Amino acid sequence: MTALTRQVTEIQSPTIEYGLLAPMLVVFGAAVLGVLVEAFLPRRVRYPVQVVLSLGALAVALGMVVTLADRVEVAAEGSVAIDGPTLFIQGTVLALSLLSVLLFAERRVDPGGDAFASAASSLPGSEDERTLTAQRVQQTEVYPLVMFSIGGMLLFPASNDLLTMFVALEVLSFPLYLLCGMARRRRLLSQEAAVKYFLLGSFSSAFFIYGVALLYGYAGSVRLSDIDRAVSEQVGSEGLLLAGVALLTVGLLFKIAAVPFHAWTPDVYQGAPTPVTGFMAACTKIAAFGALLRVLYVGLGGLRLDWQPLLWAIAILTMVVGAVVALTQSDVKRMLAYSSIAHAGFVLTGMVVVEPAGISSVLFYLAAYGFATVGAFAVVSLVRDAGGEATHLSRWAGLAKRSPLVAGVFTLFLLAFAGIPLTSGFVGKLVVFLAAWQGGAWPLVLVAVLASAVAAFFYVRVIVLMYFSEPAPEGPTVAVPSPLTAAAIGLGALVTVGLGVAPAPLLTLAEQAAVFVR
Amino acid sequence: MGTTPYLVLSALLFTVGAVGVLLRRNAIVVFMCIELMLNAANLAFVTFARLHGGLDGQVIAFFVMVVAAAEVVVGLAVIVAIFRTRRSASVDDASLLRY
Numbered sequence: 001m002t003a004l005t006r007q008v009t010e011i012q013s014p015t016i017e018y019g020l021l022a023p024m025l026v027v028f029g030a031a032v033l034g035v036l037v038e039a040f041l042p043r044r045v046r047y048p049v050q051v052v053l054s055l056g057a058l059a060v061a062l063g064m065v066v067t068l069a070d071r072v073e074v075a076a077e078g079s080v081a082i083d084g085p086t087l088f089i090q091g092t093v094l095a096l097s098l099l100s101v102l103l104f105a106e107r108r109v110d111p112g113g114d115a116f117a118s119a120a121s122s123l124p125g126s127e128d129e130r131t132l133t134a135q136r137v138q139q140t141e142v143y144p145l146v147m148f149s150i151g152g153m154l155l156f157p158a159s160n161d162l163l164t165m166f167v168a169l170e171v172l173s174f175p176l177y178l179l180c181g182m183a184r185r186r187r188l189l190s191q192e193a194a195v196k197y198f199l200l201g202s203f204s205s206a207f208f209i210y211g212v213a214l215l216y217g218y219a220g221s222v223r224l225s226d227i228d229r230a231v232s233e234q235v236g237s238e239g240l241l242l243a244g245v246a247l248l249t250v251g252l253l254f255k256i257a258a259v260p261f262h263a264w265t266p267d268v269y270q271g272a273p274t275p276v277t278g279f280m281a282a283c284t285k286i287a288a289f290g291a292l293l294r295v296l297y298v299g300l301g302g303l304r305l306d307w308q309p310l311l312w313a314i315a316i317l318t319m320v321v322g323a324v325v326a327l328t329q330s331d332v333k334r335m336l337a338y339s340s341i342a343h344a345g346f347v348l349t350g351m352v353v354v355e356p357a358g359i360s361s362v363l364f365y366l367a368a369y370g371f372a373t374v375g376a377f378a379v380v381s382l383v384r385d386a387g388g389e390a391t392h393l394s395r396w397a398g399l400a401k402r403s404p405l406v407a408g409v410f411t412l413f414l415l416a417f418a419g420i421p422l423t424s425g426f427v428g429k430l431v432v433f434l435a436a437w438q439g440g441a442w443p444l445v446l447v448a449v450l451a452s453a454v455a456a457f458f459y460v461r462v463i464v465l466m467y468f469s470e471p472a473p474e475g476p477t478v479a480v481p482s483p484l485t486a487a488a489i490g491l492g493a494l495v496t497v498g499l500g501v502a503p504a505p506l507l508t509l510a511e512q513a514a515v516f517v518r
Numbered sequence: 519m520g521t522t523p524y525l526v527l528s529a530l531l532f533t534v535g536a537v538g539v540l541l542r543r544n545a546i547v548v549f550m551c552i553e554l555m556l557n558a559a560n561l562a563f564v565t566f567a568r569l570h571g572g573l574d575g576q577v578i579a580f581f582v583m584v585v586a587a588a589e590v591v592v593g594l595a596v597i598v599a600i601f602r603t604r605r606s607a608s609v610d611d612a613s614l615l616r617y
Binding site: 125181221222 | 572
């Protein structure tokens with residue numbers, strides 16, 4: 001008995017820095033509250049409560065991230081790192097999530113209500129589904145799901161050990177698998193996208209965790225700083241280390257959709273409900289780049305001579321495949337998916353130089369890309385015909401004659417993707433390519449410039465289609481959105497132009513943020 | 519007895535799982551193969567924990583088990599939804615999304 005009490009007193013409670021973790025705690029707390037709202041509130045009040053709860057929590061978390069700026073600390077017994085890159089990415093993800101939740105809450109564009117199925121469990125085409133749609137039943141369970149996913153995205157780039165990173169990866173992924181399968185229209189495509197995303201996503205996270213196991217075997221710890229030390233002291237067998245690094249990076253490269261781990265992207269982006277696609281394309285990619293940066297720079301910085309050549313090859317493949325295959329696409333969402341793959345390649349270009357300039361350029365590029373992406377997918381959700389969104393490119397012919405405003409805004413986002421001056425994309429590409437050039441990666445920059453030229457071609461092709469083609473007589477209509485979507489598109493456009501005209505404040509912020517805590 | 523046999527077994531299980539994911543057609547079987555890969559990782563964690571004389575690896579194995587359990591919930595929900603629609607769980611039949 002005395003032995004037992006002695007043992008109990010020896011356990012020391014861990015110190016948790018709640019202040020530093022507050023943004024994540026607020027978002028997770030809101031997600032849990034959202035589940036309770038689903039369970040206990042009557043259906044008609046759920047929508048306003050969920051929307052206010054989600055937006056409020058995201059705004060509060062964003063405010064907390066801003067007040068935490070300049071903190072460089074390790075929290076929660078060393079498993080969470082709060083430093084410049086973490087806070088910059090958390091802030092970006094939160095801002096983009098705010099826009100995405102606005103799109104989730106849109107209920108005026110589709111005659112049936114929002115973009116999500118009345119009940120995900122009802123059979124597509126069944127009597128059940130028709131009754132629910134006729135009654136205008138709308139579910140609100142997407143809000144807690146997206147909040148859990150956002151919470152995972154906040155933790156993912158902040159994880160300072162690989163176990164935390166694995167848990168964050170799964171917390172951000174699981175809700176996304178479900179969200180992908182919940183589209184109101186074209187439900188077969190949506191369910192198929194969910195199954196594909198789920199199977200390939202779990203496959204890649206199995207690689208990730210096996211890589212973690214091998215690195216644990218090599219270093220005796222999953223803490224990134226311990227792995228870094230073990231690498232510099234060369235403690236164990238190199239085969240174990242290299243195999244572990246390879247499997248681990250496969251898991252991360254899958255999430256950023258780098259070639260050859262990109263095969264899921266076009267299918268999932270096309271099948272998922274458009275607000276979810278925009279959310280995934282922007283936030284998941286940004287969070288995953290944050291995690292990849294931390295693993296490669298903090299944990300495996302001593303091994304850079306081994307991973308740099310591989311990353312070069314993957315960056316080149318990603319840019320070339322993304323840009324070239326996008327040329328052949330005839331669906332707007334698929335085209336944007338391939339364009340997002342090409343953009344992942346451009347970001348990797350900035351990552352291969354292990355310099356602060358590389359980190360800050362990547363951070364800036366991610367923010368610029370994220371706002372344009374959410375805005376572009378929001379525009380896609382507005383162009384509709386009887387069957388839902390008219391995503392086939394031929395249907396977009398002459399759109400400028402129907403709605404000069406929507407065509408104009410979409411043109412702006414496409415120009416930003418192409419990297420035309422006075423848009424955020426131009427500044428982003430410029431800083432990334434400069435960082436890579438100064439880091440000695442000039443062949444990579446050469447390929448990147450060529451790939452940008454190819455990419456510009458298919459963006460301009462869409463612009464020409466919208467402005468210089470005759471609209472089809474039975475063409476799609478442009479829905480008039482509620483202020484929610486209008487605000488999301490407006491903010492996206494504003495930031496895209498703002499970062500193109502006056503990039504200095506965000507560039508300075510990114511430069512100040514480019515230091516990892518170890 | 520050394521730890522090598524356990525590591526070899528773990529690598530074998532992982533390979534069987536990975537090959538199964540690539541070759542099998544039924545979504546449920548593919549999913550089981552993924553679970554096999556996770557369990558291979560667990561075996562590796564526990565073996566390395568023994569090798570390093572720490573408890574970290576064993577604790578991590580518990581985390582992986584919980585994640586795998588959550589994965590089953592999400593995965594079966596998604597697979598059952600598509601099975602009810604198509605009366606088939608074959609990954610080859612799900613081919614509406616292509617170029």
